[in-house]
Amino acid sequence: MTQLDPALGEPRGATPPAAPLVFTGDDLEHGKRTRHTWLWIAGLLGALLITLPVAVGLGPVAIEAGTVIQILRQHLTGGQMIGAWTDSEESIVLLLRGPRVLLGAAVGAGLALAGVALQALTRNILAEPYLLGVTSGASTLSAASILFGSAAGIGSASLAGSAFAGALAAGIAVFLLARVGSQMTSTRLVLAGVSVGYVLHALTSLLIFASDDPNAGRSVLFWTLGSLGQATVQSALLTWAVVLGTLVLLLLWSRPLDALAIGDSTAQTLGISPAKLRAAVMVVTALCVGALVAASGGIGFVGLIIPHIARLCVGSTHRKLLPVAALLGAIFLVWADVLARTSMAPQELPLGIVTALLGAPLLFVLVRKLNPTQ
Amino acid sequence: MITATDVSVGYGGKLVVKSVGLHAGQGEVVGLIGPNGSGKSTFLRTLYAALRPRAGLVTLDAQPLEELRGTELARRVAVVAQETPTDLPVTVADMVLLGRAPHRKALAAFTREDHQAVAAALSRVGARDLADRRYATLSGGEKQRVLVARTLAQQADHLLLDEPTNHLDIRYQHELLRMVGQLGVTTVVVLHDLNLAARYCTKLVMLENGQAVASGTPEEVLTPELLLRVYGIHVEPFSVRGALQLVFSMADEHSEPQSTAAVR
Structure with a gap:
């Protein structure tokens, strides 16, 4: 070999030995980051606790939030009557609006x-149970079980099961349709979701x-x-449990979800099996959506807007x-429902119309922002 | 230390990697080279158990890979893999923090120490000021540096890289590989560029059609005869301040050989 003697380069193997990570005082402002998150959670929890009694009070018969709380306290503790309210106010709080707001x-x-779960699963900001047809799947099978279940001797007890099965089947169908190899592009995912959703909507109506x-x-x-109009104390509590x-x-899987949101290889290199995690999250999501649809029908756009706003708050x-x-x-849907039942009273708007009016503009923004190469 | 012995991998009925062996000793940087489709990336994936070999054995510090559980493996082997981009907005700090995940229990919060490790790792690759940027908005060079920072935060003593210099400007290619060499971590890296391989790897393994056709020092592997056979290209080797560098020419340019001072 010819020996050249240019000034460039340095001989291989002569590099200095490893400099391990040097920890300094720099901790990316760890304390500030942690406080930031807790402040958001505490603030939102406070806002929810204020929202609940206020929203129960709003309606054709207005009830003060203080009275709502007193009625609830008396009902829960069985104590003495401490305030003055009418029987109709009590039944509105306990039987009508209370369960409705809770649900x-x-x-x-x-x-x-x-x-959030579907977006991590698909690595796609447009993923959402309604847009992906998962909600429609639950609707179709729930409607079928209510309409024909009793005739077939199954009974409406199978409602939740049907909703779950419908959600799972629709979700899997959309994923299979949208998949190219192991990759799911935004366009295909949304098109698959919308088309499956349309078919199922039509089927439900039929x-x-x-x-x-x-x-x-x-x-x-x-x-x-x-609609939240069919809320009962039982359905509200059951839905809360689910x-x-x-x-x-999902919190137990939060780190694996972080990795999955970045990519399958990344998940794999951090000791997570992407296929197993995806299947598990899909089943849990379908269960959750099934329970929601069984209690409140098909409400769209909440799963799209809220995760996006939450990311702006805490990353x-x-x-x-x-x-x-x-x-x-929780806060958003309670207020959307207040709008739905008060804006055109005594007529009640379907809740999905309110959420769509609030959510669709954001969808426009997200579509504009999507990377054109994908 | 990573040792692979007689590893074979197949998809369906076809073997893509046939009985390949590799040994990367403590602190060595071993380059995997070979033409497109020769099985480099597939073989690399067996080294972090993303693929299970049909036959053969991979050991990590003499312990068989299949004996290690997922997170245990992730604490000892860090990987920079080819990844398709995500639509979700992830910050650089979150990306690097993920390297700390194998060190933490599912519900445990990231500690101050984790954030210090991230800051130190980002500083090490010269990307500390990118911490709060969105990963998707970075340039190709910045992205690769952030991915290397994640492997540093992971504090594993084995590093696997799959074509880390892809899409990088020439300066970043050298910067990245020099940095990897200075880490003192046992490294296996898939490389396309033979000059980069010659310059920054202590050992090379060359694959052709899924078989290892040569292994050893760059001088032993990157011979004109072998490169002509495997890549179908003529090569003139030079030694530049102790490092082997190659000048390539197509076969039909070689009607007048020995036109330069190259001595074989």
């Missing part, structure tokens, strides 16, 4: 969690009109646009994102 908060939180349901029109509205369970499970780390999104979703 609204649970559904909002659950939809936001489902949105089922309802084919049945002898005297209130067919209203049923269709319920399953496609959602949503809290979902939150705990993309799921440990922070999940609780903040759940709280934001």
Whole structure:
């Protein structure tokens, strides 16, 4: 070999030995970051606690938040009557608006969690149970089980099970349609979701009109646009249980979800099996969406807007994102429902119309922001 | 120390890697080279258990890879893999913090020490000021540096890199590989560029159609005869301040050989 003697380069192997990580006082302002998240969670929790009694009080018969709290306290503790309120006010709080607001908060939180989970699963900011047809799947099978279940001897007890099965089946169908190799592009995912959603919407409406349901029109509205009007104390508590369970499970998987949101290889190199995690998260999300749809029909856009706003507040780390999104979703849906039942009173708007009016503009922004090369 | 013995990998009925061996001793930088489709990346994936070999054994410090659980493996082997971009807005700090995940329990918060490790890792690659930027907005060179910072924060003593110099400007290619060499970590790196391989690797393994056709020092592996056979290209080797560098020419340019001072 010719020996050249240019000034460039340095001989191989002559590099200095390893400089291990040098820890300095620099901790990326760890304390500030942690406080920031807790402030958001505490602030939102406070906002939710104020929202609940205020929202219960709002309606054709206005009740002061203080009275709402007193009625609840008396009912829960069984203590002496400390304030003065009418029987109708008491039944509005305990039987009508109370369960409705409680259910609204649970559904909002659950939809936001489902949105966060599906977005991490697909690495796509447009993923959302409604837009991906998951909600429609749950609607179709729930409607079918209500309309024909009792005739077939299954009974409406199978409602939640049907909703879950429908959500899972629709989710899997959309993923299979959208998949190219192991990659899922935004365009294909949304197109697959919208087309599966359309088919299932049509199927739901067809089922309802084919049945002898005297209130067919209203049923269709319920399953496609959602409503909290059928809330009961039981359905609200059951939904809360499912949503809290979902939150705990997703929090347990928050680090793996962080890795999955970045990529399958990244997950693999951090000791996580992407396929197993994806399947587990999909099942949990479908369970959650199934329970929500069974109780409140198909409400769109909450799972799209709320995770996005939550990311603006606390960033993309799921440990922070999940609780903040759940709280934001709960507050958002309670107020959306207040709008739905008061803006055109005594007429009640389907809840999905309000969430779509609030959510669709954000969808425009996200679509504009999407990377054109994908 | 990473040792692979007689590793074979297949997809479906086809073997893509056939009985390949590799040994990377403590602190060595071993380069995996070979033409497109020769099985480099596939073989690398077996070294961090992303693929299970059909036959053969991979050991990490003499311990078989399959005996190590996921997070345990992740604490000892860090990987910079080819990744498709995500739509989700992830900050650089979050990206590097992920390297700390194998060190923490599922529900445990990241500690001050974790954040210090991230700051130190980012400083080490000269990317501390990028901490709060969105990863997707970085240039190719900045992204690769951040990924290397994540492997540093992971504090694993083995490093695997899959074509880390892809899409990088020439300066960043050299910067990155020089930095990797200075880490003193046992490294296996898949490289396309033979001059980079010659300059920054202590040992090379050359693959062709899934088989190891040569291994040893760059001087032993990057011979004109072998490169002509495997890549179909003529090579004139030079020694530049102790490092082997190659000048390439197509076969049809070689009607007048020995036109330069190259001595074989």
